[in-house]
Amino acid sequence: MNRHLLALGFTALAVSRALAQDKFSGVPAAEQAFVTNGEISGAVMLLADREHIMHLSAIGVSDLATQRPMQTEDIFWIASMTKPITAVGLGVLVDDRKVSFDDPVEKFLPEFHAPWVIQESTADRRVLVKAARPITLRDLLTHTSGLGEYPATAPHWTVSEFAKVVAREPLRFQPGTRWAYSTAGIDVIGRVIEVVSGESFAAFLQQRIFDPLGMNDTTFWLNAEQEKRFAHNYRPDSAGKLVETPIAYLYGGTTSDRARPALGGAGLFSTAADVAKFYQAMLNHGKAAGHRVISAATLAEMTRKQTGDLKARAGMPWGLGFCVVEEPGAMEANAYLSPGTFGHGGAHGTQSWADPAHGLVYVFMIQRAGFRGNPDNSDPRRAYQDAIGAALKIPAAPNTSPPP
Numbered sequence: 001m002n003r004h005l006l007a008l009g010f011t012a013l014a015v016s017r018a019l020a021q022d023k024f025s026g027v028p029a030a031e032q033a034f035v036t037n038g039e040i041s042g043a044v045m046l047l048a049d050r051e052h053i054m055h056l057s058a059i060g061v062s063d064l065a066t067q068r069p070m071q072t073e074d075i076f077w078i079a080s081m082t083k084p085i086t087a088v089g090l091g092v093l094v095d096d097r098k099v100s101f102d103d104p105v106e107k108f109l110p111e112f113h114a115p116w117v118i119q120e121s122t123a124d125r126r127v128l129v130k131a132a133r134p135i136t137l138r139d140l141l142t143h144t145s146g147l148g149e150y151p152a153t154a155p156h157w158t159v160s161e162f163a164k165v166v167a168r169e170p171l172r173f174q175p176g177t178r179w180a181y182s183t184a185g186i187d188v189i190g191r192v193i194e195v196v197s198g199e200s201f202a203a204f205l206q207q208r209i210f211d212p213l214g215m216n217d218t219t220f221w222l223n224a225e226q227e228k229r230f231a232h233n234y235r236p237d238s239a240g241k242l243v244e245t246p247i248a249y250l251y252g253g254t255t256s257d258r259a260r261p262a263l264g265g266a267g268l269f270s271t272a273a274d275v276a277k278f279y280q281a282m283l284n285h286g287k288a289a290g291h292r293v294i295s296a297a298t299l300a301e302m303t304r305k306q307t308g309d310l311k312a313r314a315g316m317p318w319g320l321g322f323c324v325v326e327e328p329g330a331m332e333a334n335a336y337l338s339p340g341t342f343g344h345g346g347a348h349g350t351q352s353w354a355d356p357a358h359g360l361v362y363v364f365m366i367q368r369a370g371f372r373g374n375p376d377n378s379d380p381r382r383a384y385q386d387a388i389g390a391a392l393k394i395p396a397a398p399n400t401s402p403p404p
Contacts, residue, residue: 023391024055030387034380035060038242039368040349041234042070043380046272046363047388050283053276055388062231064242072272074229075217076365077247077255079266079346083186085209085218085278086264087141087321089193089201091298092208098196101141101301101320104134105188108195111167112188117146118170132174137192139175140185141320142306146171146178147185155253159201159261163191179310179318183249183265186321190264202262212291213277218270220262222255226269230255233348235369245369249347266347272363279343279354279361303342313374314401325353329397331374333382336389336396337362345376351384358394 027045034040042060046053058070093099099108106113112135120127131146139145150166157165166184173180190201197204202220210218222230235245249267253260261267281288282303285296302320315330316323325341328334334341343353343362349371351364364384371378389396 024057024388026391027055027384027387028057028059030383031059031380034383038240039236040366040380041242041368042231042366043384044070044072044074044076044231044272044363044365045384046072046276046361046365048276048280048361048363050280050359053273056272062229064232064234064244070231071229073217074231074365075222075226075269075271076231076350076367077233077346077348078268078270078275078350078352078365079249079348080183081270081275081344081346081350081352082264082266082268083183084321084342084344084352085205085268086186086189086193087302088209088282088294088299089205089264090137090141090189091294091302091320093193093196094298095295099137099192101138102136104136105140105145105192106134108192109163109167109188111164115146115167116170117174118172126170128170131171133176135171135175137189138306138320140182140189141302142179142318143181143185143312144176144179144307144310144318145182145185146173146175146180147182147188148172148180149182149184153251155251155257156259157261159187159191159194159263162261162263163188179307179312186265187263189321190262193264200262201264205262209278209293212293213281213288215270215274215277218268218274218278220267220269221258221260222269224256227256230269231365231367233367233369242368272365275352275363275365276361279352279363282342283354283356283359283361303340313376316376327397327400329400331377331401332399333377333385334397335399336385336394345374345381347375349375349378349380351376351381358392362388 031043044058047055058072060070062070115131116128119129135145234242237243286294286299305317307317315327322342338357341355345351349366349368353362
């Protein structure tokens with residue numbers, strides 16, 4: 001572990017602290033059963049405080065075909081964990097006074113002018129009405145815009161073309177009246193960033209977030225060296241055996257194809273250590289390693305509850321791009337988190353959460369599709385959280401989830 005942590009850019013002090021934390025040996029042990037039973041191929045587990053890595057371990061394999069052992073520096077498709085990073089990109093432009101969260105989307109993307117809303121829909125009839133108000137950037141970031149997903153996709157459309165395709169679709173409800181998850185809506189944020197900044201979305205994130213934070217393995221496209229560290233994606237077949245599965249949100253593109261667009265809803269690849277650097281900066285009010293990425297005031301706005309009484313996920317309303325834990329006991333996997341914890345999960349089981357009250361960053365990396373229900377509450381993630389809670393002697397919140 002010493003060599004791995006030093007190679008990832010952490011100080012000798014951070015490494016020595018990590019190696020001293022033998023009490024976290026139960027974390028990889030808790031996941032081993034899932035590897036042994038063939039439920040996951042492998043996992044990388046990380047815990048950090050505001051400045052240091054407290055635990056970093058890997059178990060299993062990254063490629064079932066070659067049996068390559070999983071390494072702590074392996075690269076994962078982080079799926080919807082991309083969304084908070086995209087949102088922070090927009091927050092940077094808010095700090096630059098180039099945009100406001102309450103700006104209408106049509107101010108930057110005219111194709112979103114005067115959207116239609118589905119009032120009635122049956123097998124042979126659809127009634128559309130005009131939206132009562134424009135869609136705002138805040139609506140997109142909170143999943144309250146009414147946007148759905150794409151009716152069609154292609155691997156080499158530009159970010160602009162993806163935005164135009166979804167803009168032609170009628171909204172599922174009037175903006176601001178309901179919560180309904182939309183990956184395409186966050187892709188639109190990426191296009192707004194391009195228009196406002198005058199740069200490509202990928203280049204903007206690189207210059208304003210990845211480079212300042214030293215996130216050297218966070219990218220939309222894997223290079224040849226990174227491909228060797230790629231943790232392959234799996235799904236159980238009808239017999240329960242893990243088989244490799246494509247990444248749906250690449251829309252037919254490959255991991256290294258740079259003609260594939262950089263999409264802000266689910267397009268990024270990263271390592272556990274890089275994700276930790278991002279969330280450490282968020283815990284430190286937008287600053288890390290001497291670099292201010294986003295202002296404390298803008299970040300505070302983004303990580304507070306924004307969705308009011310609208311129902312989102314169990315005990316988890318939405319901030320701006322971030323999911324916020326309001327009632328930890330409403331989901332078993334959140335029981336050791338404090339109210340006010342913020343972060344996001346990914347479609348194939350990856351997890352990233354920052355707990356300001358405890359000053360902790362949790363990063364859990366697996367590549368497994370097909371979990372029953374919400375992957376945020378998967379059995380492997382619960383085991384990871386339980387093991388850390390036990391090691392740190394954090395009391396679990398009482399279970400307030402409704403009975404099955």
